[in-house]
Amino acid sequence: FFFFTFFQRQTTRTMKTSRFCCFFGVLSTFVLGIGSNPLSLEDWQDFYLKSIDANRARENLRWYTSFPHSAGTEGDFKTAMMTHKLFKSYGLESFISSHDVLITTPIHNSISMISPSKFECTLKEEFIPQDPNATEAKGIIGTFNAYSADGDVTAELVYVNFARREDFERLKAMGIDLNGKIAISRYGYIFRGTKAMIAQEYGIKGLIIFTDVTWTGCAKGRVFPFGPWGTNSTVERGSVQFISICPGDPRRKVCQPDDPNYSYKKSVPSIPVIPISWNDALPLVSNLKGLEVADPEWRGAKNNDFVGPGPAVVRMVVQQNWTVTPIWNVVGRIKGKDQSKSVVMGNHRDAWVFGAADPNSGTASMLETARVFGLMVQKGWVPERNILFASWDGEEYGLLGSTAFVEANPKFKSQIISYINVDTAVKGKVLGAASTPCLEPLFRKILKKIPDPESGKPLSELFKNKKIGVLGSGSDYTSFLHRFGSPSLNFGFAGNYGVYHSAYDDFYYMSNFGDPTFEYHKTAAQILGLFTFELVTQPLLPLNYTVSSIRFFSYFQSLNETIKSTGKKVDLSNLYDALKSFQQSASEFDAIAATSEGNSTLQSILNDRLVATERKFLNPKGIPRRPYFQHLIQAPGLFEGYGAQVFPGLTQTAQLSQWKEFDQQYKNLCAVIRDAANTLSPSIENKGEIE
DSSP states (O other), X not given: OHHHHHHHTTSOHHHHHHHHHHHHHHHHHHHHHHTTSOOOHHHXXXXXXXXXXXXXXXXXXXXXXXSOOOTTSHHHHHHHHHHHHHHHHTTOEEEEEEEEEEEEEEEEEEEEEXXXXXXXXXXXXXXXXXXXXXXXXXXXXXXXXXXXXXXXXXXXXXXXXTOOHHHHHHHHHXXXXXXXXXXXEESBSBOHHHHHHHHHHTTOSEEEXXXXXXXXXXXXXXBTTSSSBOOTTOOOOEEOSOTTTXXXXXXXXXXXXXXXXXXXXXXXXXXXXXXXXXXHHHHHHTTBOBEEOOOHHHHTTOSSOEEESOBOEEEEEEEEEEXXXXXXXXXXXXXXXXXXXXXXXXXXXXXXXXXXXXXXXXXXXXXXXXXXXXXXXXXXXXXXXXXXXXXXXXXXXXXHHHHHHHHHOGGGGGTEEEEXXXXXXXXXXXXXXXXXXXXXXXXXXXGGGSBOTXXXXXXXXXXXXXXXXXXXXXXXXXXXXXTSOOOEEEEEEEOOOXXXXXXXXXXXXXXXXXXXXXXXXXXXXXXXXXXHHHHHHOSSOXXXXXXXXXXXXXXXXXXHHHHHHHTOOOOOHHHHHHHHHHHHHHHHHHHHHTTOTTOHHHHHHHHHHHHHHHHTTBOTTOBTTBTTOOBSSXXXXXTTSSSEEEXXXXXXXXXXXXXXXXXXXXXXXXHHHHHHHHHXXXXXXXXXXXX
C-alpha cells in the first residue's frame, strides 16, 4: 500500500486514476493466471515486463533531481534515506552503511590572463530563464575538479590538444619546452584525471581543461534549453583522481601496498587543475602565437592553429577544502533459496549537481526493478539466489562507495555470481553495452523479449550488428570485476547529450530531450530486471566461457599488433597454447553441461566451476604501477583512464618498452589462463573443492 500512496501524493488526479487502473489490471491478470497451476518462469518474466511503469520512473527521477546531491552533502544523505525508505516499501530488506572518505570541495578557483591583455574567467554557468533552478538552486557545487592540488601558479600558456601522451610528444618533437608551463586542453578521448597525470609527468605546472563546442556544444546542434547540447558556458565538473591507478578513497594503502612511503598525494595530481567553459577558453586560446599545428584534429573550435607557448600568460589559483566525511551506501536484498550465492545490481546515487542522466536515470530504472521484483515476491515468487540492489555513494569522486563495499566485505568474493551496473541508463535511444565476455550471450538473449519503444522491434534486432565492448573502469563495476573477479555488465542508452556533469543535467533536460516519454527508462529497467531474473532463476548459470575463449583470441591478435608496432620480436607461443587449453576446457564444459538437465547435483558442481572461473583471471600482484587492478584479461589503460585495455599487463609494458616487466606479466597471464582452464573443466570424478 505504501508505494501506491507514495506516488499518489506526487501526481495529478488524472494520473492517479490511470496508474490505479494499470496496476490493478496487471495484478488481476496475474492473480487469475495462478489458479491451481503455478506460474512458469516465462510467466513471471512476462509479468515483470508488463509491470514496469514509465510514469513511476518519471516521478522518481523528478524527486531525485529536485535538489543538488553531491557526495557527503545534506542533499546526498536525503537521497540515501529516501532510497532506504523505498526499498523497505517494496518489501526488501534494506541496509545503510556509512563510510568515511576523503573528498574535496571548492573554496576558491580563479583564472586570469595577465598579458598580452587582461581577462578574468567567470568559471560559472549562465542563468537560463526557462530553467532557473539549474543555476539558482541552493547547494549547487561550484565548477571545479575534485582532488586538484591547491596552488597559485603563473606561467606562459601552451595548448596541448587532448593532453594525451602523443599530444605532448608531438609538441616536444616541435622543440617546445613544456617544463613550467600552464597547459590548456580540451575534454575528450581520455579521462580528465589521466590528462592531469600525463601533464605533470611532462613538467606542466597547471592544467586548464575546457569544454569544446565542436564535441558537445553549438557545433553539434541546438543548445540548452532549446536542445540537448551544451551552452557556451557549460562546464564539466569532475574528479581528477588517477583512477586508472587506483579507484576509491585515495588514502588507502591498498593502492600501493609495497610502497612504505605511500600517501594519498600519489593518487591525485600534484598540480592545480580547473575546468572551464568555451566562453572562458576562447579569449585564452585566441591569444596564443608561437608555433602552429596545422591539423584539423588539433584545431577544434579554436580560430587559429597556434599552440604557443605564449604570448598569453595566465595565473591560476586553486584552493579546496580537503575533508574526511561520511558517505552512505544503501543496499536492498531479496533472499533466494540458496543464500550463499548472490547477483548484485548497482547504480550510484550521488551527482555533481542534479544528475538527471548521470546517474539518476539509472536510479529511477533500478528502483522500478526493485519495486516489481518486490511485488513478485509478495505474490509467491522466490528466486533461486539472492538479489542485492546497491545504491552507491561517492562514485563521482572516484568510485568511493562501491570500492569501500568490496573492501569491507571480502567474504562476498566467492558468493557473487555477477555484477550488473547501470550508471547513466538513459541519455537517448541508442543501446550500448560492455561486459565480461561470458555474459554476452545472456545479454543478447534477453533483448529478444524487449521491444524498442520507438520502432516496436525487438531490441535484439536493432542490436544484432553491434559489438559488446570491453570493460575498463569509470563506474561501479570496477572493484567487483578487478578485485572480486565477478563477471560484470554495464549498459545504457546513448544519444545527444552535451550537459554532462553540468548544472543543466536536470529534469528539464531529461523531460524535454533525454527521454520525454520515459519509455527508455522503462526499457532500461526491463533489461536490468530480465538479465537479473535469468541469473537468479536458471538451474545452470548462464555464463558462457566458450564465448570468452573466442574473445581472448581476438585480444591475442590485438596484443600481437601492439608488439609489432614496437619493432620487438616476442615469442607468444606459450600464451597461444594456454588460450587453446582454455578453449578446449570450455568446449568440454559445454558438452557436460548439455547433459545436466534435471541433474541438480551435477548442475551444482558445474555452477561452482562457473562462478570460480572468472576469479581465476585475478593475480594478487596486479599490473605494474597499479597493483589494485588484478584482472589480467582486461583493465583500464594506464594512459586512457576509463578506456579498456586487453591483456593489460602485456600491452602496457610493451607500449612502454619495459621488457623485463613484460616477461613477468607474460608468465602471470599464461598461469591464470591455465588455472581458469583447469577450474572450468577438470574431470567430474576428481572434482575436489573449488575455491
